[in-house]
Amino acid sequence: MKFSASLSLLAALLPIVSAGVLERRAWSLPPVNGVFDYQLGGAYAPESNVQIVTRDSGAAALAGKYNICYVNGFQTQPQDKSFWETNYPNLLLRRADGQLFEDPEWPGEYLLDTRTAAQRTALVDVMATRYINGCASKGFQAIEIDNLDTYSRSGNLLNINGNLLYAGLLVQYAHDKGLAVGQKNAAGLGVRGKNEAKFDFAVTEECEEWDECEDYTDVYGRNVIEIEYTRANFDASCSARGSDISIVLRDYLVVPKGRPDYVYAQC
Template structure:
């Protein structure tokens, strides 16, 4: 009888362990990984990078900048620019961290041509990746302390704007350091950009979900959903639609969590504000 009780106890313990790990991040050798909670799916997403405001009724998922605070009682994702600098920190990087900026042959920092206030970070060596991870790690810690549940790491595809100085392997190696830090803080972490690298990003880096901008317009939603299944969030913009937003929502390739926003992501007190969802 005692052996039967012991066996039943062990079985119950095993079930409990499996249940507890259902939302845990992928652990790596030597890494202490906290449990993470994945974003709700499907969800009604409001993308609030331009302004943080009270979410409309029915919203169940919000993304805000790392300088903001989470939306009360709503799962909130923290936006972090993991591979380029933020415009407001331009002088700080030039003054104190210029050696961590990717430079051209003349020693000038390389700028994102579409975002001229953003410098590319130099992820080309392990030493620089370690230092960069310390800097971004402090931002991730702030996200966790403020109560965010997850982070989305922007500009994974910066190697495509690096004039051949960076490779996808460089950025995936850096993303791995950021994923380890996020998971250690109990934060889920989302892949942003480089849809074609989703399999490696998930399996090698440890990304938990994908956060896409305009995957319908660029016909790459399937590259994310083939890997992350239902855990894909997508934002389309009013100035760059294929057909109408109704067409986007009717397309079976569009993620269930798809939102329409104005390009500048302004708040509802601005006449240019647009918000809709599938």
């Protein structure tokens, strides 16, 4: 294990919750090229050599690992539509006819409205209360914020600048809670994710498939975590950069271990 990775893993092992009170701590990066497992479809015991685990915000952190908490920061989760409509209807993006803007690629998920400073500030308050505070108090060391690229699927209602300003507020809040923050996908941001929103590392899905892995490593160096969903792309990625960054093969639905369609491999 590299020295820098050892320091990061040591930070992951430090106790951060005592008698239910969150202790103040500095955020730390995931171990560079640490063995990784991506458990969004359900939590399970990882392989013994795994150092980094991503789980949904509703799951528990895993003792002795560097834990990344998944947060769908730019649109609603499918089961949360009624929560948002009841409590925060004005924070949901709407079409010209007043209907909620449903993500065309993710049915049942509705885009959040990042167009004004007031909207962005209000959204951070909701995300903090509903997700980020819980990630910190459970012992996660980082969050990954998904669907940063909603602006590209919003019919030009949203734009990259509004989303980046909102992302920057989320990063600032998470840092104050002792959490590092990963840029999730959105390779087209170039250096703006790191320089403007202040993301600390990147999590990329299928960068080999889309020939964009270097778009992340050029910005974040070795602080990149890559998930591939086909054996061919996984093998190619391991050959090209498996000694530099964390790479894992998972099934598309990232189901828990024990399911017949479960797939997992590490470089």
